[in-house]
Amino acid sequence: MRIATSVLLLLPLAHPLLALKAHDFKTCSQSAFCRRGRALAERAPTAGSSWHSPYTIVPSSVALSSSASSFTSSVKSELYPDINFELEVRIHEDGVVRVRMDEVKGLRKRYDEASSWALVREPSLKNVKDVKWVKGKNEVKGVYDDVEVRVQYQPLKVSLWKGGREEVVLNGKELLHMEHFRVKEEKKEPETAEGGAEQAEQAVLQAPARPTAWFEGEEEDGLWAESFSTWTDQKPKGPESLSLDIHFPGHANVYGIPQHASPLSLPTTTGPSPHYTDPYRLYNLDVFEYLADSPMSLYGSIPFLHAHSAESTVGIFNAIASETWIDVSHPTEDSTLTHWVSESGILDVFLLPGPTPEDVFKQYARLTGTSAMPAHWALGYHQCRWNYISSEDVRSVQKRFDEDDFPLDVLWLDIEYSEEHKYFIWDAKNFPDPVAMVNDVAALGRKMVVIVDPHLKRVSTYPVYEKAKELDVLVKGRDGKEEYEGWCWSGSSAWVDFFHPGSWDWWKSLFRLTDGKDKDSWRWVDSTENVHIWNDMNEPSVFNGPEITMPKDNVHYGGWEHRDIHNINGMLFQNLTSQAITTRGSTPKRPFVLSRSFYAGSQRLSAIWTGDNMGSWEHMAVGIPMVLSNGIAGMTFAGADVGGFFGNPDPEMLVRWYQVGIFAPFFRAHAHIDTKRREPYLLEEPHKSIVRDVIRLRYSLLSVWYTSFRRANADGVPILRPHWVMFPKDKKGFAIDDQYFIGDSGLLVKPVTKPGATETQVYIPEDQVYYDYFTYNAYRGSAAGKTITVSSPLEKIPLFIRGGSIVPTRARPRRSSPLMKKDPFTLTVALSQAELATGELYLDDGESFDHQKGDLVWRKFDAWTLKAAKRTRMTLKSSDMTKSGQTVVDGSLVAPGAYRADNAYAKSVQSVRVEKLVILGLPKKPTTVIVQGVAQKEGWTWEGGVAADGKKEGGASVLVIKNPNLKIVDDWLVEVEF
Numbered sequence: 001m002r003i004a005t006s007v008l009l010l011l012p013l014a015h016p017l018l019a020l021k022a023h024d025f026k027t028c029s030q031s032a033f034c035r036r037g038r039a040l041a042e043r044a045p046t047a048g049s050s051w052h053s054p055y056t057i058v059p060s061s062v063a064l065s066s067s068a069s070s071f072t073s074s075v076k077s078e079l080y081p082d083i084n085f086e087l088e089v090r091i092h093e094d095g096v097v098r099v100r101m102d103e104v105k106g107l108r109k110r111y112d113e114a115s116s117w118a119l120v121r122e123p124s125l126k127n128v129k130d131v132k133w134v135k136g137k138n139e140v141k142g143v144y145d146d147v148e149v150r151v152q153y154q155p156l157k158v159s160l161w162k163g164g165r166e167e168v169v170l171n172g173k174e175l176l177h178m179e180h181f182r183v184k185e186e187k188k189e190p191e192t193a194e195g196g197a198e199q200a201e202q203a204v205l206q207a208p209a210r211p212t213a214w215f216e217g218e219e220e221d222g223l224w225a226e227s228f229s230t231w232t233d234q235k236p237k238g239p240e241s242l243s244l245d246i247h248f249p250g251h252a253n254v255y256g257i258p259q260h261a262s263p264l265s266l267p268t269t270t271g272p273s274p275h276y277t278d279p280y281r282l283y284n285l286d287v288f289e290y291l292a293d294s295p296m297s298l299y300g301s302i303p304f305l306h307a308h309s310a311e312s313t314v315g316i317f318n319a320i321a322s323e324t325w326i327d328v329s330h331p332t333e334d335s336t337l338t339h340w341v342s343e344s345g346i347l348d349v350f351l352l353p354g355p356t357p358e359d360v361f362k363q364y365a366r367l368t369g370t371s372a373m374p375a376h377w378a379l380g381y382h383q384c385r386w387n388y389i390s391s392e393d394v395r396s397v398q399k400r401f402d403e404d405d406f407p408l409d410v411l412w413l414d415i416e417y418s419e420e421h422k423y424f425i426w427d428a429k430n431f432p433d434p435v436a437m438v439n440d441v442a443a444l445g446r447k448m449v450v451i452v453d454p455h456l457k458r459v460s461t462y463p464v465y466e467k468a469k470e471l472d473v474l475v476k477g478r479d480g481k482e483e484y485e486g487w488c489w490s491g492s493s494a495w496v497d498f499f500h501p502g503s504w505d506w507w508k509s510l511f512r513l514t515d516g517k518d519k520d521s522w523r524w525v526d527s528t529e530n531v532h533i534w535n536d537m538n539e540p541s542v543f544n545g546p547e548i549t550m551p552k553d554n555v556h557y558g559g560w561e562h563r564d565i566h567n568i569n570g571m572l573f574q575n576l577t578s579q580a581i582t583t584r585g586s587t588p589k590r591p592f593v594l595s596r597s598f599y600a601g602s603q604r605l606s607a608i609w610t611g612d613n614m615g616s617w618e619h620m621a622v623g624i625p626m627v628l629s630n631g632i633a634g635m636t637f638a639g640a641d642v643g644g645f646f647g648n649p650d651p652e653m654l655v656r657w658y659q660v661g662i663f664a665p666f667f668r669a670h671a672h673i674d675t676k677r678r679e680p681y682l683l684e685e686p687h688k689s690i691v692r693d694v695i696r697l698r699y700s701l702l703s704v705w706y707t708s709f710r711r712a713n714a715d716g717v718p719i720l721r722p723h724w725v726m727f728p729k730d731k732k733g734f735a736i737d738d739q740y741f742i743g744d745s746g747l748l749v750k751p752v753t754k755p756g757a758t759e760t761q762v763y764i765p766e767d768q769v770y771y772d773y774f775t776y777n778a779y780r781g782s783a784a785g786k787t788i789t790v791s792s793p794l795e796k797i798p799l800f801i802r803g804g805s806i807v808p809t810r811a812r813p814r815r816s817s818p819l820m821k822k823d824p825f826t827l828t829v830a831l832s833q834a835e836l837a838t839g840e841l842y843l844d845d846g847e848s849f850d851h852q853k854g855d856l857v858w859r860k861f862d863a864w865t866l867k868a869a870k871r872t873r874m875t876l877k878s879s880d881m882t883k884s885g886q887t888v889v890d891g892s893l894v895a896p897g898a899y900r901a902d903n904a905y906a907k908s909v910q911s912v913r914v915e916k917l918v919i920l921g922l923p924k925k926p927t928t929v930i931v932q933g934v935a936q937k938e939g940w941t942w943e944g945g946v947a948a949d950g951k952k953e954g955g956a957s958v959l960v961i962k963n964p965n966l967k968i969v970d971d972w973l974v975e976v977e978f
């Protein structure tokens, strides 16, 4: 959350945060290492044939491991013959290739721990006998499956070939540069201040030419210190940046490297007329009123990129934690060149060979983990505001929701619940009875989320700060000794260093609800198991720091500078908080901890959101590609604030924003302290009823969301699927980022994000029937792709069921999702052109970890049609999905043999019925409907209309079978004859 004028007044007036503006954030030209990286890239082509990479492999040093599939060698740079580097190329079991390079025996050690935080485990390598190494004169080739990894000696180049095509090339454009640690040379600086320009020029003329100038440039640029605005970064370690070009010779589209407010298919930043003039930046920042179309850094960073073409997809994961800038260009129409420049760290790049988007998701999930299985209630509607100001306010908001029949699962409290922003400690004046208040909210199965930020108010009356000081686990200033002091909500503050192992158990103990062993130890008396946590401001945001974050020369555990670990910082905080919430009660429960900052691996924890957006149509629209982009980079549990954090959206905008919001995995409305109240019950009609229906639609589809989360949890395939993921060969879909599919459900949505829209164009990518979700109108696509125009007045969301899908829903409106646990299901069978359909339903208790022991229900539904001479029969079958086996990459899934169909959870929902079957697109009126072998004389209705297998458009035929007396947990058959 960002500053409100009302809060500003509480802070000392001379404070620099009063001057907050968008230009408080650096451009590449204001960052010395980015400037150096870009200048290097600009010098390269102009140097013509004399340009070459100075890095070469020493052939005599090449070693191939005899026990595993890896390659090591020494690397030399002709620029600095005395400096040594080591290169390692490892081939993982699943075919992913890891390329690591580090300086060896240098003056200092480069930061090499990013991967240890990002990776879920150290990947195992391919068996040596499965890889054939072929040594050539100037290269070594590792050959396995249909892949070849080629490591060229001079100049150093690593490339991945698949099926005879060159897919990824490292250093193919020869921009690799690992600046080694060096001793600062004390030179006599020319007297520019008094002597004037002439004298300075003289000095330059007399200086001997730098032998490395062709590569590094004539001038040293900001190697030892640099200033930005009023801050100076001391850079005691000197230069250590890393430049690397990664070329995709056959891929014209790249996606990922979130988070940016940009289109999903990343536009260019260099080359002829680039879309953006700055590179994409990855540096977690609390950006004030961010722009709706920009490569600027935002709150989270995932250095993971997909490169895609109709032929194949590959992925790149660059395990780097320092500030990184990425230029994107297309040297030819069908290729993409990316140039990565990072401030510090080793080279540690993973090449994911694909070949499909789904393979890349799975390969990435094997590296960094899949997304956590969320608590079921976390998929409901979250109502937040800065701030609900008192217990009475909370109670009255909840009451209004109930009076007006709006479903709601979670009520949130922003920073003002706490006394002077000392988190954990309630403001006793406004919240005199926190536990009673939480219990009131929990009475209908609801939860509360309260904020705990990482800045600790530096006062002796705050036990959390006092204990952190005593344990010596606070981030240190540049001297590495004194605790760092900065400004945040709590005024003068200190930050816990979550890299310090000494902070871990202590932090977790803060959330304990009962006494610990040590009788004076802390316990959170004013909390219950129904309170979950919001970790905001964890980039970290520091109001008086450079770019509103910590100085880069601050020192963390192990002596690492803040610059080395910056992008990981927020993930550690969320991790420790998630662990605390999981374990605080008598039995472990799934945590909900919303974080603003994130990194590769954050998906293993909980949710994130897109930060402080604005109540504008542009921001509503860009939220969609942002959430899609986070998803394809693993961080699938994401959403944007409904309504926009800043501003006062008009009723039309608010309605449309809810329509967008219900189609994001995380669905929360939030608003700034200076905005007018905008809870949905405050709307006038017809907007109020429209929003109620919209939220109810979300609730009716919760099982679709939950099933999609399970899939993401199982193998890392994202919940929201952009077109290129669903139809990787359809070029027309590669740039589409305003419509998308939800999991494997077959639902296609295109939320309306323009004012006054009454019609919307929707792209249908295939020769298939698509049914309007609400009217069952059948539309036809074509093999070449087809755009249809659908009516979309304010109350209408363009939402379709792809022919071939079976969608499980629950129709009973309830006040909260836990109240739906025993509600019956409706199955909508949307027949495909081939008169087939399939679907899935995953259920478990929604909060414990018993699903890992096999306490779950996972159903598979299949429908097919058999034509015989006399009659045609459509069969709908329900079977146990866990028996059919599935792709699983995550260790948290059911161990083989652990699942039993009569497990405790399945028993608890034994009575849950299927109350309705809706079958769309049958060719004619059935003669007989047979349920479990028994012909049904009544209980079904038929409405004639368009058949799935024809070419016609218009209202589809609808067969409704009411109360078929089937249980959701059982195996059963329904047959329809005609």
Ligand SMILES: *[C@@H]1O[C@H](CO)[C@@H](O)[C@H](O)[C@H]1NC(C)=O
Pocket (backbone or CB within 6 Å): 117, 119, 120, 571, 572, 575, 576, 601, 602, 603, 604, 605
């Ligand atoms: C969270 O911390 C635990 C150790 O406490 C570690 O095993 C796990 O990998 C971490 N997860 C993330 C996403 O940082």
